[in-house]
Amino acid sequence: MATAPLSGIRIADFTWVWAGPYCTLQLAHLGADVIRIETATRPCVTRMLPPWPDGKPAGLNSSGYYNQYNQGKRSVALNFAKPGALDVARRLVAVSDVVVNNFAHGVMDRLGLGYEQLREIKSDIIMISLSGYGDTGPYRDYVAYGPAQVPLCGLSALTGYIGGPPMHAGYSYADPNGGVHGAFAILTALYHRELTGEGQYIDMSQWECAMAVLPEGIMEYTMNGREPQRIGNRDPWMAPHGIFRCRDRSVKVFGVTIDQFVAIAASDDAAWRRLAAAIGRPELGDDPKFATLAARKANEDELESIVEAWTLEQSAPAAAHILQQAGIAAFVVADNKYLSEEDEHLKVRDYFVNLPHPVVGTRQHCGIPWQMSATPLAVRAPAPLLGQHTDEVLTAVLGLSASEIATLRASGALE
Amino acid sequence: MAGALAGLKVVEIGELVSAPYAAKLMADMGAEVIKVERPGAGDAARRRGPFPAGRPDPEKSGLFLYLNANKYGVTLDIAQPEGFELLEALAAGADVLIHNIWPPDMDRVGLSFERLARRNSRLVMTSIAPFGLRGPHRNWRAEELTVWASGGVCVLNGAGPNHPELPPLKTYGHPAGFQAAAHAAVAAMGAVFARLRGGRGQHVEVSAQECLVSQNEMVFEYWPYMGVIATRLGRKPLQPMETMRCKDGWIYICCVEEHQWRNFVALMGNPEWANEEIFADRLKRGENWEALEIFLREWVAQQSVLDLYRRAQERRVPFAPVSTMGDLLNSEHIRERGFFVEIAHPLAGTYKYPGAPLKYGATPWQIRMPAPTLGQHNEEIFGQRLGLASERLEQLKARGVI
Numbered sequence: 001m002a003t004a005p006l007s008g009i010r011i012a013d014f015t016w017v018w019a020g021p022y023c024t025l026q027l028a029h030l031g032a033d034v035i036r037i038e039t040a041t042r043p044c045v046t047r048m049l050p051p052w053p054d055g056k057p058a059g060l061n062s063s064g065y066y067n068q069y070n071q072g073k074r075s076v077a078l079n080f081a082k083p084g085a086l087d088v089a090r091r092l093v094a095v096s097d098v099v100v101n102n103f104a105h106g107v108m109d110r111l112g113l114g115y116e117q118l119r120e121i122k123s124d125i126i127m128i129s130l131s132g133y134g135d136t137g138p139y140r141d142y143v144a145y146g147p148a149q150v151p152l153c154g155l156s157a158l159t160g161y162i163g164g165p166p167m168h169a170g171y172s173y174a175d176p177n178g179g180v181h182g183a184f185a186i187l188t189a190l191y192h193r194e195l196t197g198e199g200q201y202i203d204m205s206q207w208e209c210a211m212a213v214l215p216e217g218i219m220e221y222t223m224n225g226r227e228p229q230r231i232g233n234r235d236p237w238m239a240p241h242g243i244f245r246c247r248d249r250s251v252k253v254f255g256v257t258i259d260q261f262v263a264i265a266a267s268d269d270a271a272w273r274r275l276a277a278a279i280g281r282p283e284l285g286d287d288p289k290f291a292t293l294a295a296r297k298a299n300e301d302e303l304e305s306i307v308e309a310w311t312l313e314q315s316a317p318a319a320a321h322i323l324q325q326a327g328i329a330a331f332v333v334a335d336n337k338y339l340s341e342e343d344e345h346l347k348v349r350d351y352f353v354n355l356p357h358p359v360v361g362t363r364q365h366c367g368i369p370w371q372m373s374a375t376p377l378a379v380r381a382p383a384p385l386l387g388q389h390t391d392e393v394l395t396a397v398l399g400l401s402a403s404e405i406a407t408l409r410a411s412g413a414l415e
Numbered sequence: 416m417a418g419a420l421a422g423l424k425v426v427e428i429g430e431l432v433s434a435p436y437a438a439k440l441m442a443d444m445g446a447e448v449i450k451v452e453r454p455g456a457g458d459a460a461r462r463r464g465p466f467p468a469g470r471p472d473p474e475k476s477g478l479f480l481y482l483n484a485n486k487y488g489v490t491l492d493i494a495q496p497e498g499f500e501l502l503e504a505l506a507a508g509a510d511v512l513i514h515n516i517w518p519p520d521m522d523r524v525g526l527s528f529e530r531l532a533r534r535n536s537r538l539v540m541t542s543i544a545p546f547g548l549r550g551p552h553r554n555w556r557a558e559e560l561t562v563w564a565s566g567g568v569c570v571l572n573g574a575g576p577n578h579p580e581l582p583p584l585k586t587y588g589h590p591a592g593f594q595a596a597a598h599a600a601v602a603a604m605g606a607v608f609a610r611l612r613g614g615r616g617q618h619v620e621v622s623a624q625e626c627l628v629s630q631n632e633m634v635f636e637y638w639p640y641m642g643v644i645a646t647r648l649g650r651k652p653l654q655p656m657e658t659m660r661c662k663d664g665w666i667y668i669c670c671v672e673e674h675q676w677r678n679f680v681a682l683m684g685n686p687e688w689a690n691e692e693i694f695a696d697r698l699k700r701g702e703n704w705e706a707l708e709i710f711l712r713e714w715v716a717q718q719s720v721l722d723l724y725r726r727a728q729e730r731r732v733p734f735a736p737v738s739t740m741g742d743l744l745n746s747e748h749i750r751e752r753g754f755f756v757e758i759a760h761p762l763a764g765t766y767k768y769p770g771a772p773l774k775y776g777a778t779p780w781q782i783r784m785p786a787p788t789l790g791q792h793n794e795e796i797f798g799q800r801l802g803l804a805s806e807r808l809e810q811l812k813a814r815g816v817i
Contacts (some may be wrong), residue, residue, distance in 0.1 A: 005609035018632065026598075030605040052642035064636030099491055130725050134774070139748040143733040147656055151667040152735035156658060158587035161574070166658055166665050166737045169586045170572030170647065176630035180597040181440075185773045188419040188444050192778050194611050195422075200777035208754050211743060212772035213436070213593035219477025220465035221740030221765040228465075228740070233560065233585045233657035237463060241560060243569070243582040258644050261582055263564035267556070318651075324555050331561040333583050335570045336638040336645050339628055345552040353626050364639035368779060369625035370602035371547075373528065374617035 002375045004031020012096040016044040019130050020102035021069040022179030028072035029368045036075045040415040053360045058197040061359040061385045064096030068365050070383035077387030077415035084413035086112055094121045098186055105140045114406055117199040124199035126189045144204050146172030153210030158217045159229035178206035239296035240303050241265045244311040261333040262319040271328050278326035279310035357382040364395045392415050419446020419778035425511045431460045433543045434515035435482040437600040440591025441470050442485035443780050446728030454490040454815055457789045474762040480786045481768050487499035488787025489796050490817050494524045504801050507534040515543040519554045528618035532698045538616040541603040543595050562591040566627020573647030595623035654700040659712055664720040665737035758784040793817050
């Protein structure tokens, strides 16, 4: 069998929280040897966040958050306050292809791990810094948190119910967006290095990556000087286009019935006629009030109540199924339980990963969102325990002897 | 200086966002991209806005112009045998073919990796589909909204526990398309890199749904770890993390760590209420959010956005403005970094566009040409590149092949 695409590529991973680990997860999925340099004195934030196995925190190796985004990586634990730790990190860089970090501006330089310093150790090193604001500009030292990047980048101002305030994306969208753009940049830099022998430094700002995926709103402003209005789940080019309430599902969590919704988008007039027929109102397909997009947009409140009168009688999966049979774009507004247990499609595709982990046992994790015909890929290992691979990496990768390792451990450099 | 992907040859058959943005990422790094559109209609993005003065025009869509700068544009009806042959000829000279043709349409025109690989075993064909190329939902219809809903992220957004009557809320724009695109670009580049090291071409399959499920932050794991369903109705355990109205706009109030809260309280001039026991730590502030919210909203309403943002950041408190589009274009930080770029297009005119998402030290991101008009490079690509005589081009045009 062919080897994985990045087999033989080593990544010195100084990242933490989400954007950086999401970046290096892509590289691990492609077969790179990703070595996370961590510390117990200031562990990765996600090691200390829920979800925990069965709701009970069980130390730094039990978080579902960390365990999701660090699959297939190795972990070396160093204490940079102790003599020898920095030297280990620098020796690791010397045998790596790529250095990734998402610390605040200047932290790597202060540690002695800045690009110019690392270039002296490895002349063709590729280094990328994933930061909130980037390496230059008057706000480069500003503090960036994942949730605050969504409003900062412009997404909140554009997202919201009609007439309502700016809203969030529901998660720290700019983090994985920045991470995956960073992974792309690393791959292009590896391509360039392979052909020319030249490494380089890449400055990535999460803010800018998020604006790069927001052209609709930005171009409305640059073309017309207008701020787009918040339009909820509607769309200028399709109607109905919304999220409709279905019959409640019978699951109760903490005494609350979980409501259930279906997303429906009628792509064009023909789709509306099919939709009208599918919900038992075929006469509305050609009704002048709804026959054209302009008419449906003009009568959108009424249109949506007609659709919802039907969806309220269905379970969300049944509604999606009936509408798909009629050739209409529709899908359950999927939650984690639906994806985990009820989505027959994901099951058939073997998307999820179930690898035994020494602390949390076998838990279902999200897998690789692409597949390749010649180099089949699979998540190789569960996320590492903190420092799980310290000895293994120092011995096999850095060639240190047992006594050298013992000295480092005695000095506190290894945790 | 040339871009990192100078010399890489890409053929894109893309509609709307996913395949076009994946190919744009490559084009902006120096790859040569030939974009294939349907004769007549072209890419559906041409019919989406924004448009200058709001007037639809297939050569003036802001979304299309943004996504397709730096690409050559040809028209080709690959459902006709002669059209498919020309696609095969284009793919024969390419390193990468990237497309988001809906799987039933792939079947209809007979597009498959095996078929294209007959003439180019080194081709990396990347197929982006809403639900991938196999499985019971393979042929399901999809629009941006329904793919977003399928990914487990849409359900998390909404008005929160105090407004359960409001439905989950779509995030603006085409986030599903863009996320599928960026992941597809990663996968395609992985396959290209493998080929540099002696590998052969191959077929890369990307499921947009799976790309979104992969980025469910920690919430997917709440089910397998704890048996908890995550929805928009969950209470935030830590506070304050909320959007609030100022005198002149909106700001995002964000205190995750205790020192950030203490610094914020100092910034507010140490009001008496902030010392109440019910606000003593971040968990208590979460539990008693309804009370805290009243005090905070009242204070924040008297501030101005950029002033509060600056004063908070001076104290290492990670607030952020709710940026309007105008704020983005006028930001001194973004301006100094030179993010927005001007692109002149022969029909649409000159506008500012989002620019480089990444700044490379050695291989710059570059705009070399504006987005193509429909079929702009038919003569150059089919005539000069593939060697078709002009009479043949006329015939193909007459038959609607190009």
